[in-house]
Amino acid sequence: MAGEAAESQTVLVVGGGIAGITAAVEVIETGYDVVLVEKSPTLGGRVAQLNRYFPKLCHPTCGLEINYQRLRSNPRIRVLTMATVAAVSGSRGRFGVTIETRPRHVNANCTACGDCAKAATTRVPNAYNYGLDTVPAAHLPHAMAYPMRYVLAPEVIGTPEADAIRAACKYGAIDLEEKPRRFDLAVGAIVWAAGWKPYDAAKLQSYGHGRVPNVINNVEMERLAAFTGPTGGKILRPSDGKPAKRVALIQCAGSRDHNHLPYCSRICCLGSLKHAAYVREQYADGQVDIYYIDIRAHDKLEAFYRRVAADPQVRFVKSKPASITADDAGNPVLHGEDTVSREIYDRPYDLVVLATGMEPSLAGALPAKLAVDDYGFLVPELDPGSGMFAAGVAQGPLDVSMSVQSATAAALKAIQAIRGAGGHAAAGRA
Amino acid sequence: MSAAPAAASAASAGRRQYDLGFARWVYQHVEGGDKVAMCMQCGMCSGSCPIGTAMDHGPRKLFMMIRAGMKEAVLTSNTIWNCTQCYNCVVRCPRKVPVTAILQSLATVAVKEGYAPTQSTPKFSKAFWLSVARFGRTDERLVTALYYFSHGLKEGIRRALENLPIALRMIKAGRMHLGLPHRAKGAADLRAILAKAEDIERAERAGGKPS
Ligand SMILES: Cc1cc2nc3c(=O)[nH]c(=O)nc-3n(C[C@H](O)[C@H](O)[C@H](O)COP(=O)(O)OP(=O)(O)OC[C@H]3O[C@@H](n4cnc5c(N)ncnc54)[C@H](O)[C@@H]3O)c2cc1C
Ligand code: SF4
Ligand code: SF4
Numbered sequence: 001m002a003g004e005a006a007e008s009q010t011v012l013v014v015g016g017g018i019a020g021i022t023a024a025v026e027v028i029e030t031g032y033d034v035v036l037v038e039k040s041p042t043l044g045g046r047v048a049q050l051n052r053y054f055p056k057l058c059h060p061t062c063g064l065e066i067n068y069q070r071l072r073s074n075p076r077i078r079v080l081t082m083a084t085v086a087a088v089s090g091s092r093g094r095f096g097v098t099i100e101t102r103p104r105h106v107n108a109n110c111t112a113c114g115d116c117a118k119a120a121t122t123r124v125p126n127a128y129n130y131g132l133d134t135v136p137a138a139h140l141p142h143a144m145a146y147p148m149r150y151v152l153a154p155e156v157i158g159t160p161e162a163d164a165i166r167a168a169c170k171y172g173a174i175d176l177e178e179k180p181r182r183f184d185l186a187v188g189a190i191v192w193a194a195g196w197k198p199y200d201a202a203k204l205q206s207y208g209h210g211r212v213p214n215v216i217n218n219v220e221m222e223r224l225a226a227f228t229g230p231t232g233g234k235i236l237r238p239s240d241g242k243p244a245k246r247v248a249l250i251q252c253a254g255s256r257d258h259n260h261l262p263y264c265s266r267i268c269c270l271g272s273l274k275h276a277a278y279v280r281e282q283y284a285d286g287q288v289d290i291y292y293i294d295i296r297a298h299d300k301l302e303a304f305y306r307r308v309a310a311d312p313q314v315r316f317v318k319s320k321p322a323s324i325t326a327d328d329a330g331n332p333v334l335h336g337e338d339t340v341s342r343e344i345y346d347r348p349y350d351l352v353v354l355a356t357g358m359e360p361s362l363a364g365a366l367p368a369k370l371a372v373d374d375y376g377f378l379v380p381e382l383d384p385g386s387g388m389f390a391a392g393v394a395q396g397p398l399d400v401s402m403s404v405q406s407a408t409a410a411a412l413k414a415i416q417a418i419r420g421a422g423g424h425a426a427a428g429r430a
Numbered sequence: 431m432s433a434a435p436a437a438a439s440a441a442s443a444g445r446r447q448y449d450l451g452f453a454r455w456v457y458q459h460v461e462g463g464d465k466v467a468m469c470m471q472c473g474m475c476s477g478s479c480p481i482g483t484a485m486d487h488g489p490r491k492l493f494m495m496i497r498a499g500m501k502e503a504v505l506t507s508n509t510i511w512n513c514t515q516c517y518n519c520v521v522r523c524p525r526k527v528p529v530t531a532i533l534q535s536l537a538t539v540a541v542k543e544g545y546a547p548t549q550s551t552p553k554f555s556k557a558f559w560l561s562v563a564r565f566g567r568t569d570e571r572l573v574t575a576l577y578y579f580s581h582g583l584k585e586g587i588r589r590a591l592e593n594l595p596i597a598l599r600m601i602k603a604g605r606m607h608l609g610l611p612h613r614a615k616g617a618a619d620l621r622a623i624l625a626k627a628e629d630i631e632r633a634e635r636a637g638g639k640p641s
């Protein structure tokens with residue numbers, strides 16, 4: 001197809017996490033159009049749900065905010081939230097993409113004043129906090145939402161409460177009639193950046209997540225430590241709100257495990273070192289035990305490991321715990337073998353955090369014919385001539401900086417794909 | 431274990447014994463033994479074992495000892511005999527190491543190699559085997575009697591008398607019968623199969639395989 005004019009020089013980016021946002025920004029700033037399709041009501045992805053980033057422990061707003069600015073000021077971007085790709089046809093330069101959207105029931109008139117939330121009486125699980133608390137049926141997805149616009153939970157649609165919510169809005173932003181939509185777009189290249197979901201900790205049967213009180217997973221720990229989380233940033237245990245001072249962090253919970261995820265998710269060791277730092281910042285008398293097989297702090301992240309390991313109140317126990325039970329005081333008790341001393345231990349803690357890994361979001365639900373590896377991650381260089389590329393955790397377990405790098409690479413390849421399809425004349429026009 | 435060095439001198443000097451060919455031998459000759467190479471020393475097995483504290487080494491450490499070539503220590507370990515074959519470790523092992531089969535197979539090897547275990551588990555195994563090989567079934571009376579008397583005549587009588595009241599109650603309740611042991615239908619065929627298996631094993635051993 002080289003030399004043929006591309007019917008479309010628009011790049012479709014699927015997924016509005018840090019990788020998708022980065023790819024979109026890179027493409028629009030090069031002078032091409034982007035449609036960014038995001039499944040949830042807001043951009044930001046999992047990064048927006050982190051308390052802080054390793055290795056520098058900065059807040060996720062830095063990183064997201066600058067990128068939002070770049071999106072906001074550029075007319076070449078079209079952001080579709082609550083939207084997914086249902087089907088893809090055609091080939092490089094001339095894809096036909098079917099988009100499906102769910103109704104938000106709040107239109108662009110919304111000023112985020114919050115009057116609708118005050119009128120709502122129903123509370124729904126707060127997805128932002130992984131269901132650790134609830135929000136009113138009319139709510140802002142989170143403080144770093146893009147677009148900065150409320151959303152109505154489908155639970156109240158068709159009830160008198162919905163009418164009350166509509167009446168409360170001074171700007172006429174509530175649209176109770178909005179229906180799901182399905183429409184087609186023509187695009188020239190596609191960047192898949194649909195990211196990851198946490199491995200379901202309930203599958204780790206002997207660890208009792210959801211059964212033994214005060215056993216949580218690592219993404220929940222991020223929310224517990226965050227100011228915008230269910231406890232206002234205090235690390236308290238869920239069962240009784242007691243300060244969680246004795247904390248066990250279990251590495252490779254379901255990772256590098258042929259019964260679960262056979263691969264290493266690469267970021268959980270660093271994630272847990274960060275969690276140790278969260279606990280120690282809050283509690284001078286805190287004690288954190290990290291149960292590990294081996295600590296994988298790759299290249300430059302070794303420095304962060306050293307920093308945390310220098311704390312005498314952070315202990316490293318070389319052991320994959322066998323099981324967790326509850327004692328009479330509601331403490332989770334870890335059972336296992338210390339592989340250095342060969343002690344068979346039974347140790348109670350205030351809180352146990354399972355460092356679960358990242359599973360590809362698209363695994364088992366690919367909307368197009370895409371090459372995947374044994375674990376369901378997209379092969380980064382999908383067929384080079386295919387005009388489809390992968391970025392971020394959709395292509396493998398990466399941290400934020402590596403996701404951003406891969407997104408920049410994917411953006412470049414996408415531009416080359418549409419330029420190649422249209423020949424150099426197309427580039428001249430752009 | 432053809433390559434096993436003479437143990438006597440070094441052992442008497444109180445030094446550890448290392449047989450560098452032992453790991454490879456285990457990989458090739460022990461059921462599931464090749465999977466020992468898969469073990470990542472996480473401790474899930476030993477931590478999951480219901481009798482973990484009753485084992486001198488536990489499976490994880492034992493696998494490291496195999497890889498280190500500690501043949502003597504491995505084959506005299508109580509870990510291979512104390513395993514109850516509950517399979518807790520097997521279902522949880524992240525590397526799918528067939529721990530139970532390996533321990534069991536190591537116990538068999540240990541006996542063949544002439545290692546006399548210190549506990550009574552093998553005595554029970556022998557009694558069990560005798561009954562099954564002969565009748566195709568386990569006969570409670572035969573197995574218990576053989577097991578009790580394997581501890582010597584005096585101990586056999588003592589244990590038999592101690593358990594007599596239970597036996598009588600079981601007979602009364604119809605849970606234990608009097609008369610000849612029950613036989614499986616094809617007991618004779620089973621004996622022929624076992625004899626053939628022994629032949630094959632003997633031939634293999636004669637064929638230069640490590641004994
Ligand atoms: C506990 C934990 C702590 C971590 N801490 C750090 C840290 O401190 N520092 C660091 O560098 N990294 C950290 N990471 C890793 C970091 O979260 C990832 O690198 C990052 O989220 C990758 O971004 P992404 O855009 O590829 O994916 P995501 O953040 O998952 O974004 C993907 C986006 O795609 C959307 N989407 C999903 N499916 C579809 C679909 N079908 N159609 C349209 N859109 C879809 C999602 O809603 C989401 O918005 C941590 C990970 C964990 C598990
Ligand atoms: S559970 Fe499996 S991998 Fe872990 S130490 Fe035991 S045998 Fe090795
Ligand atoms: S099968 Fe044996 S070694 Fe494994 S857990 Fe059970 S008793 Fe322990």
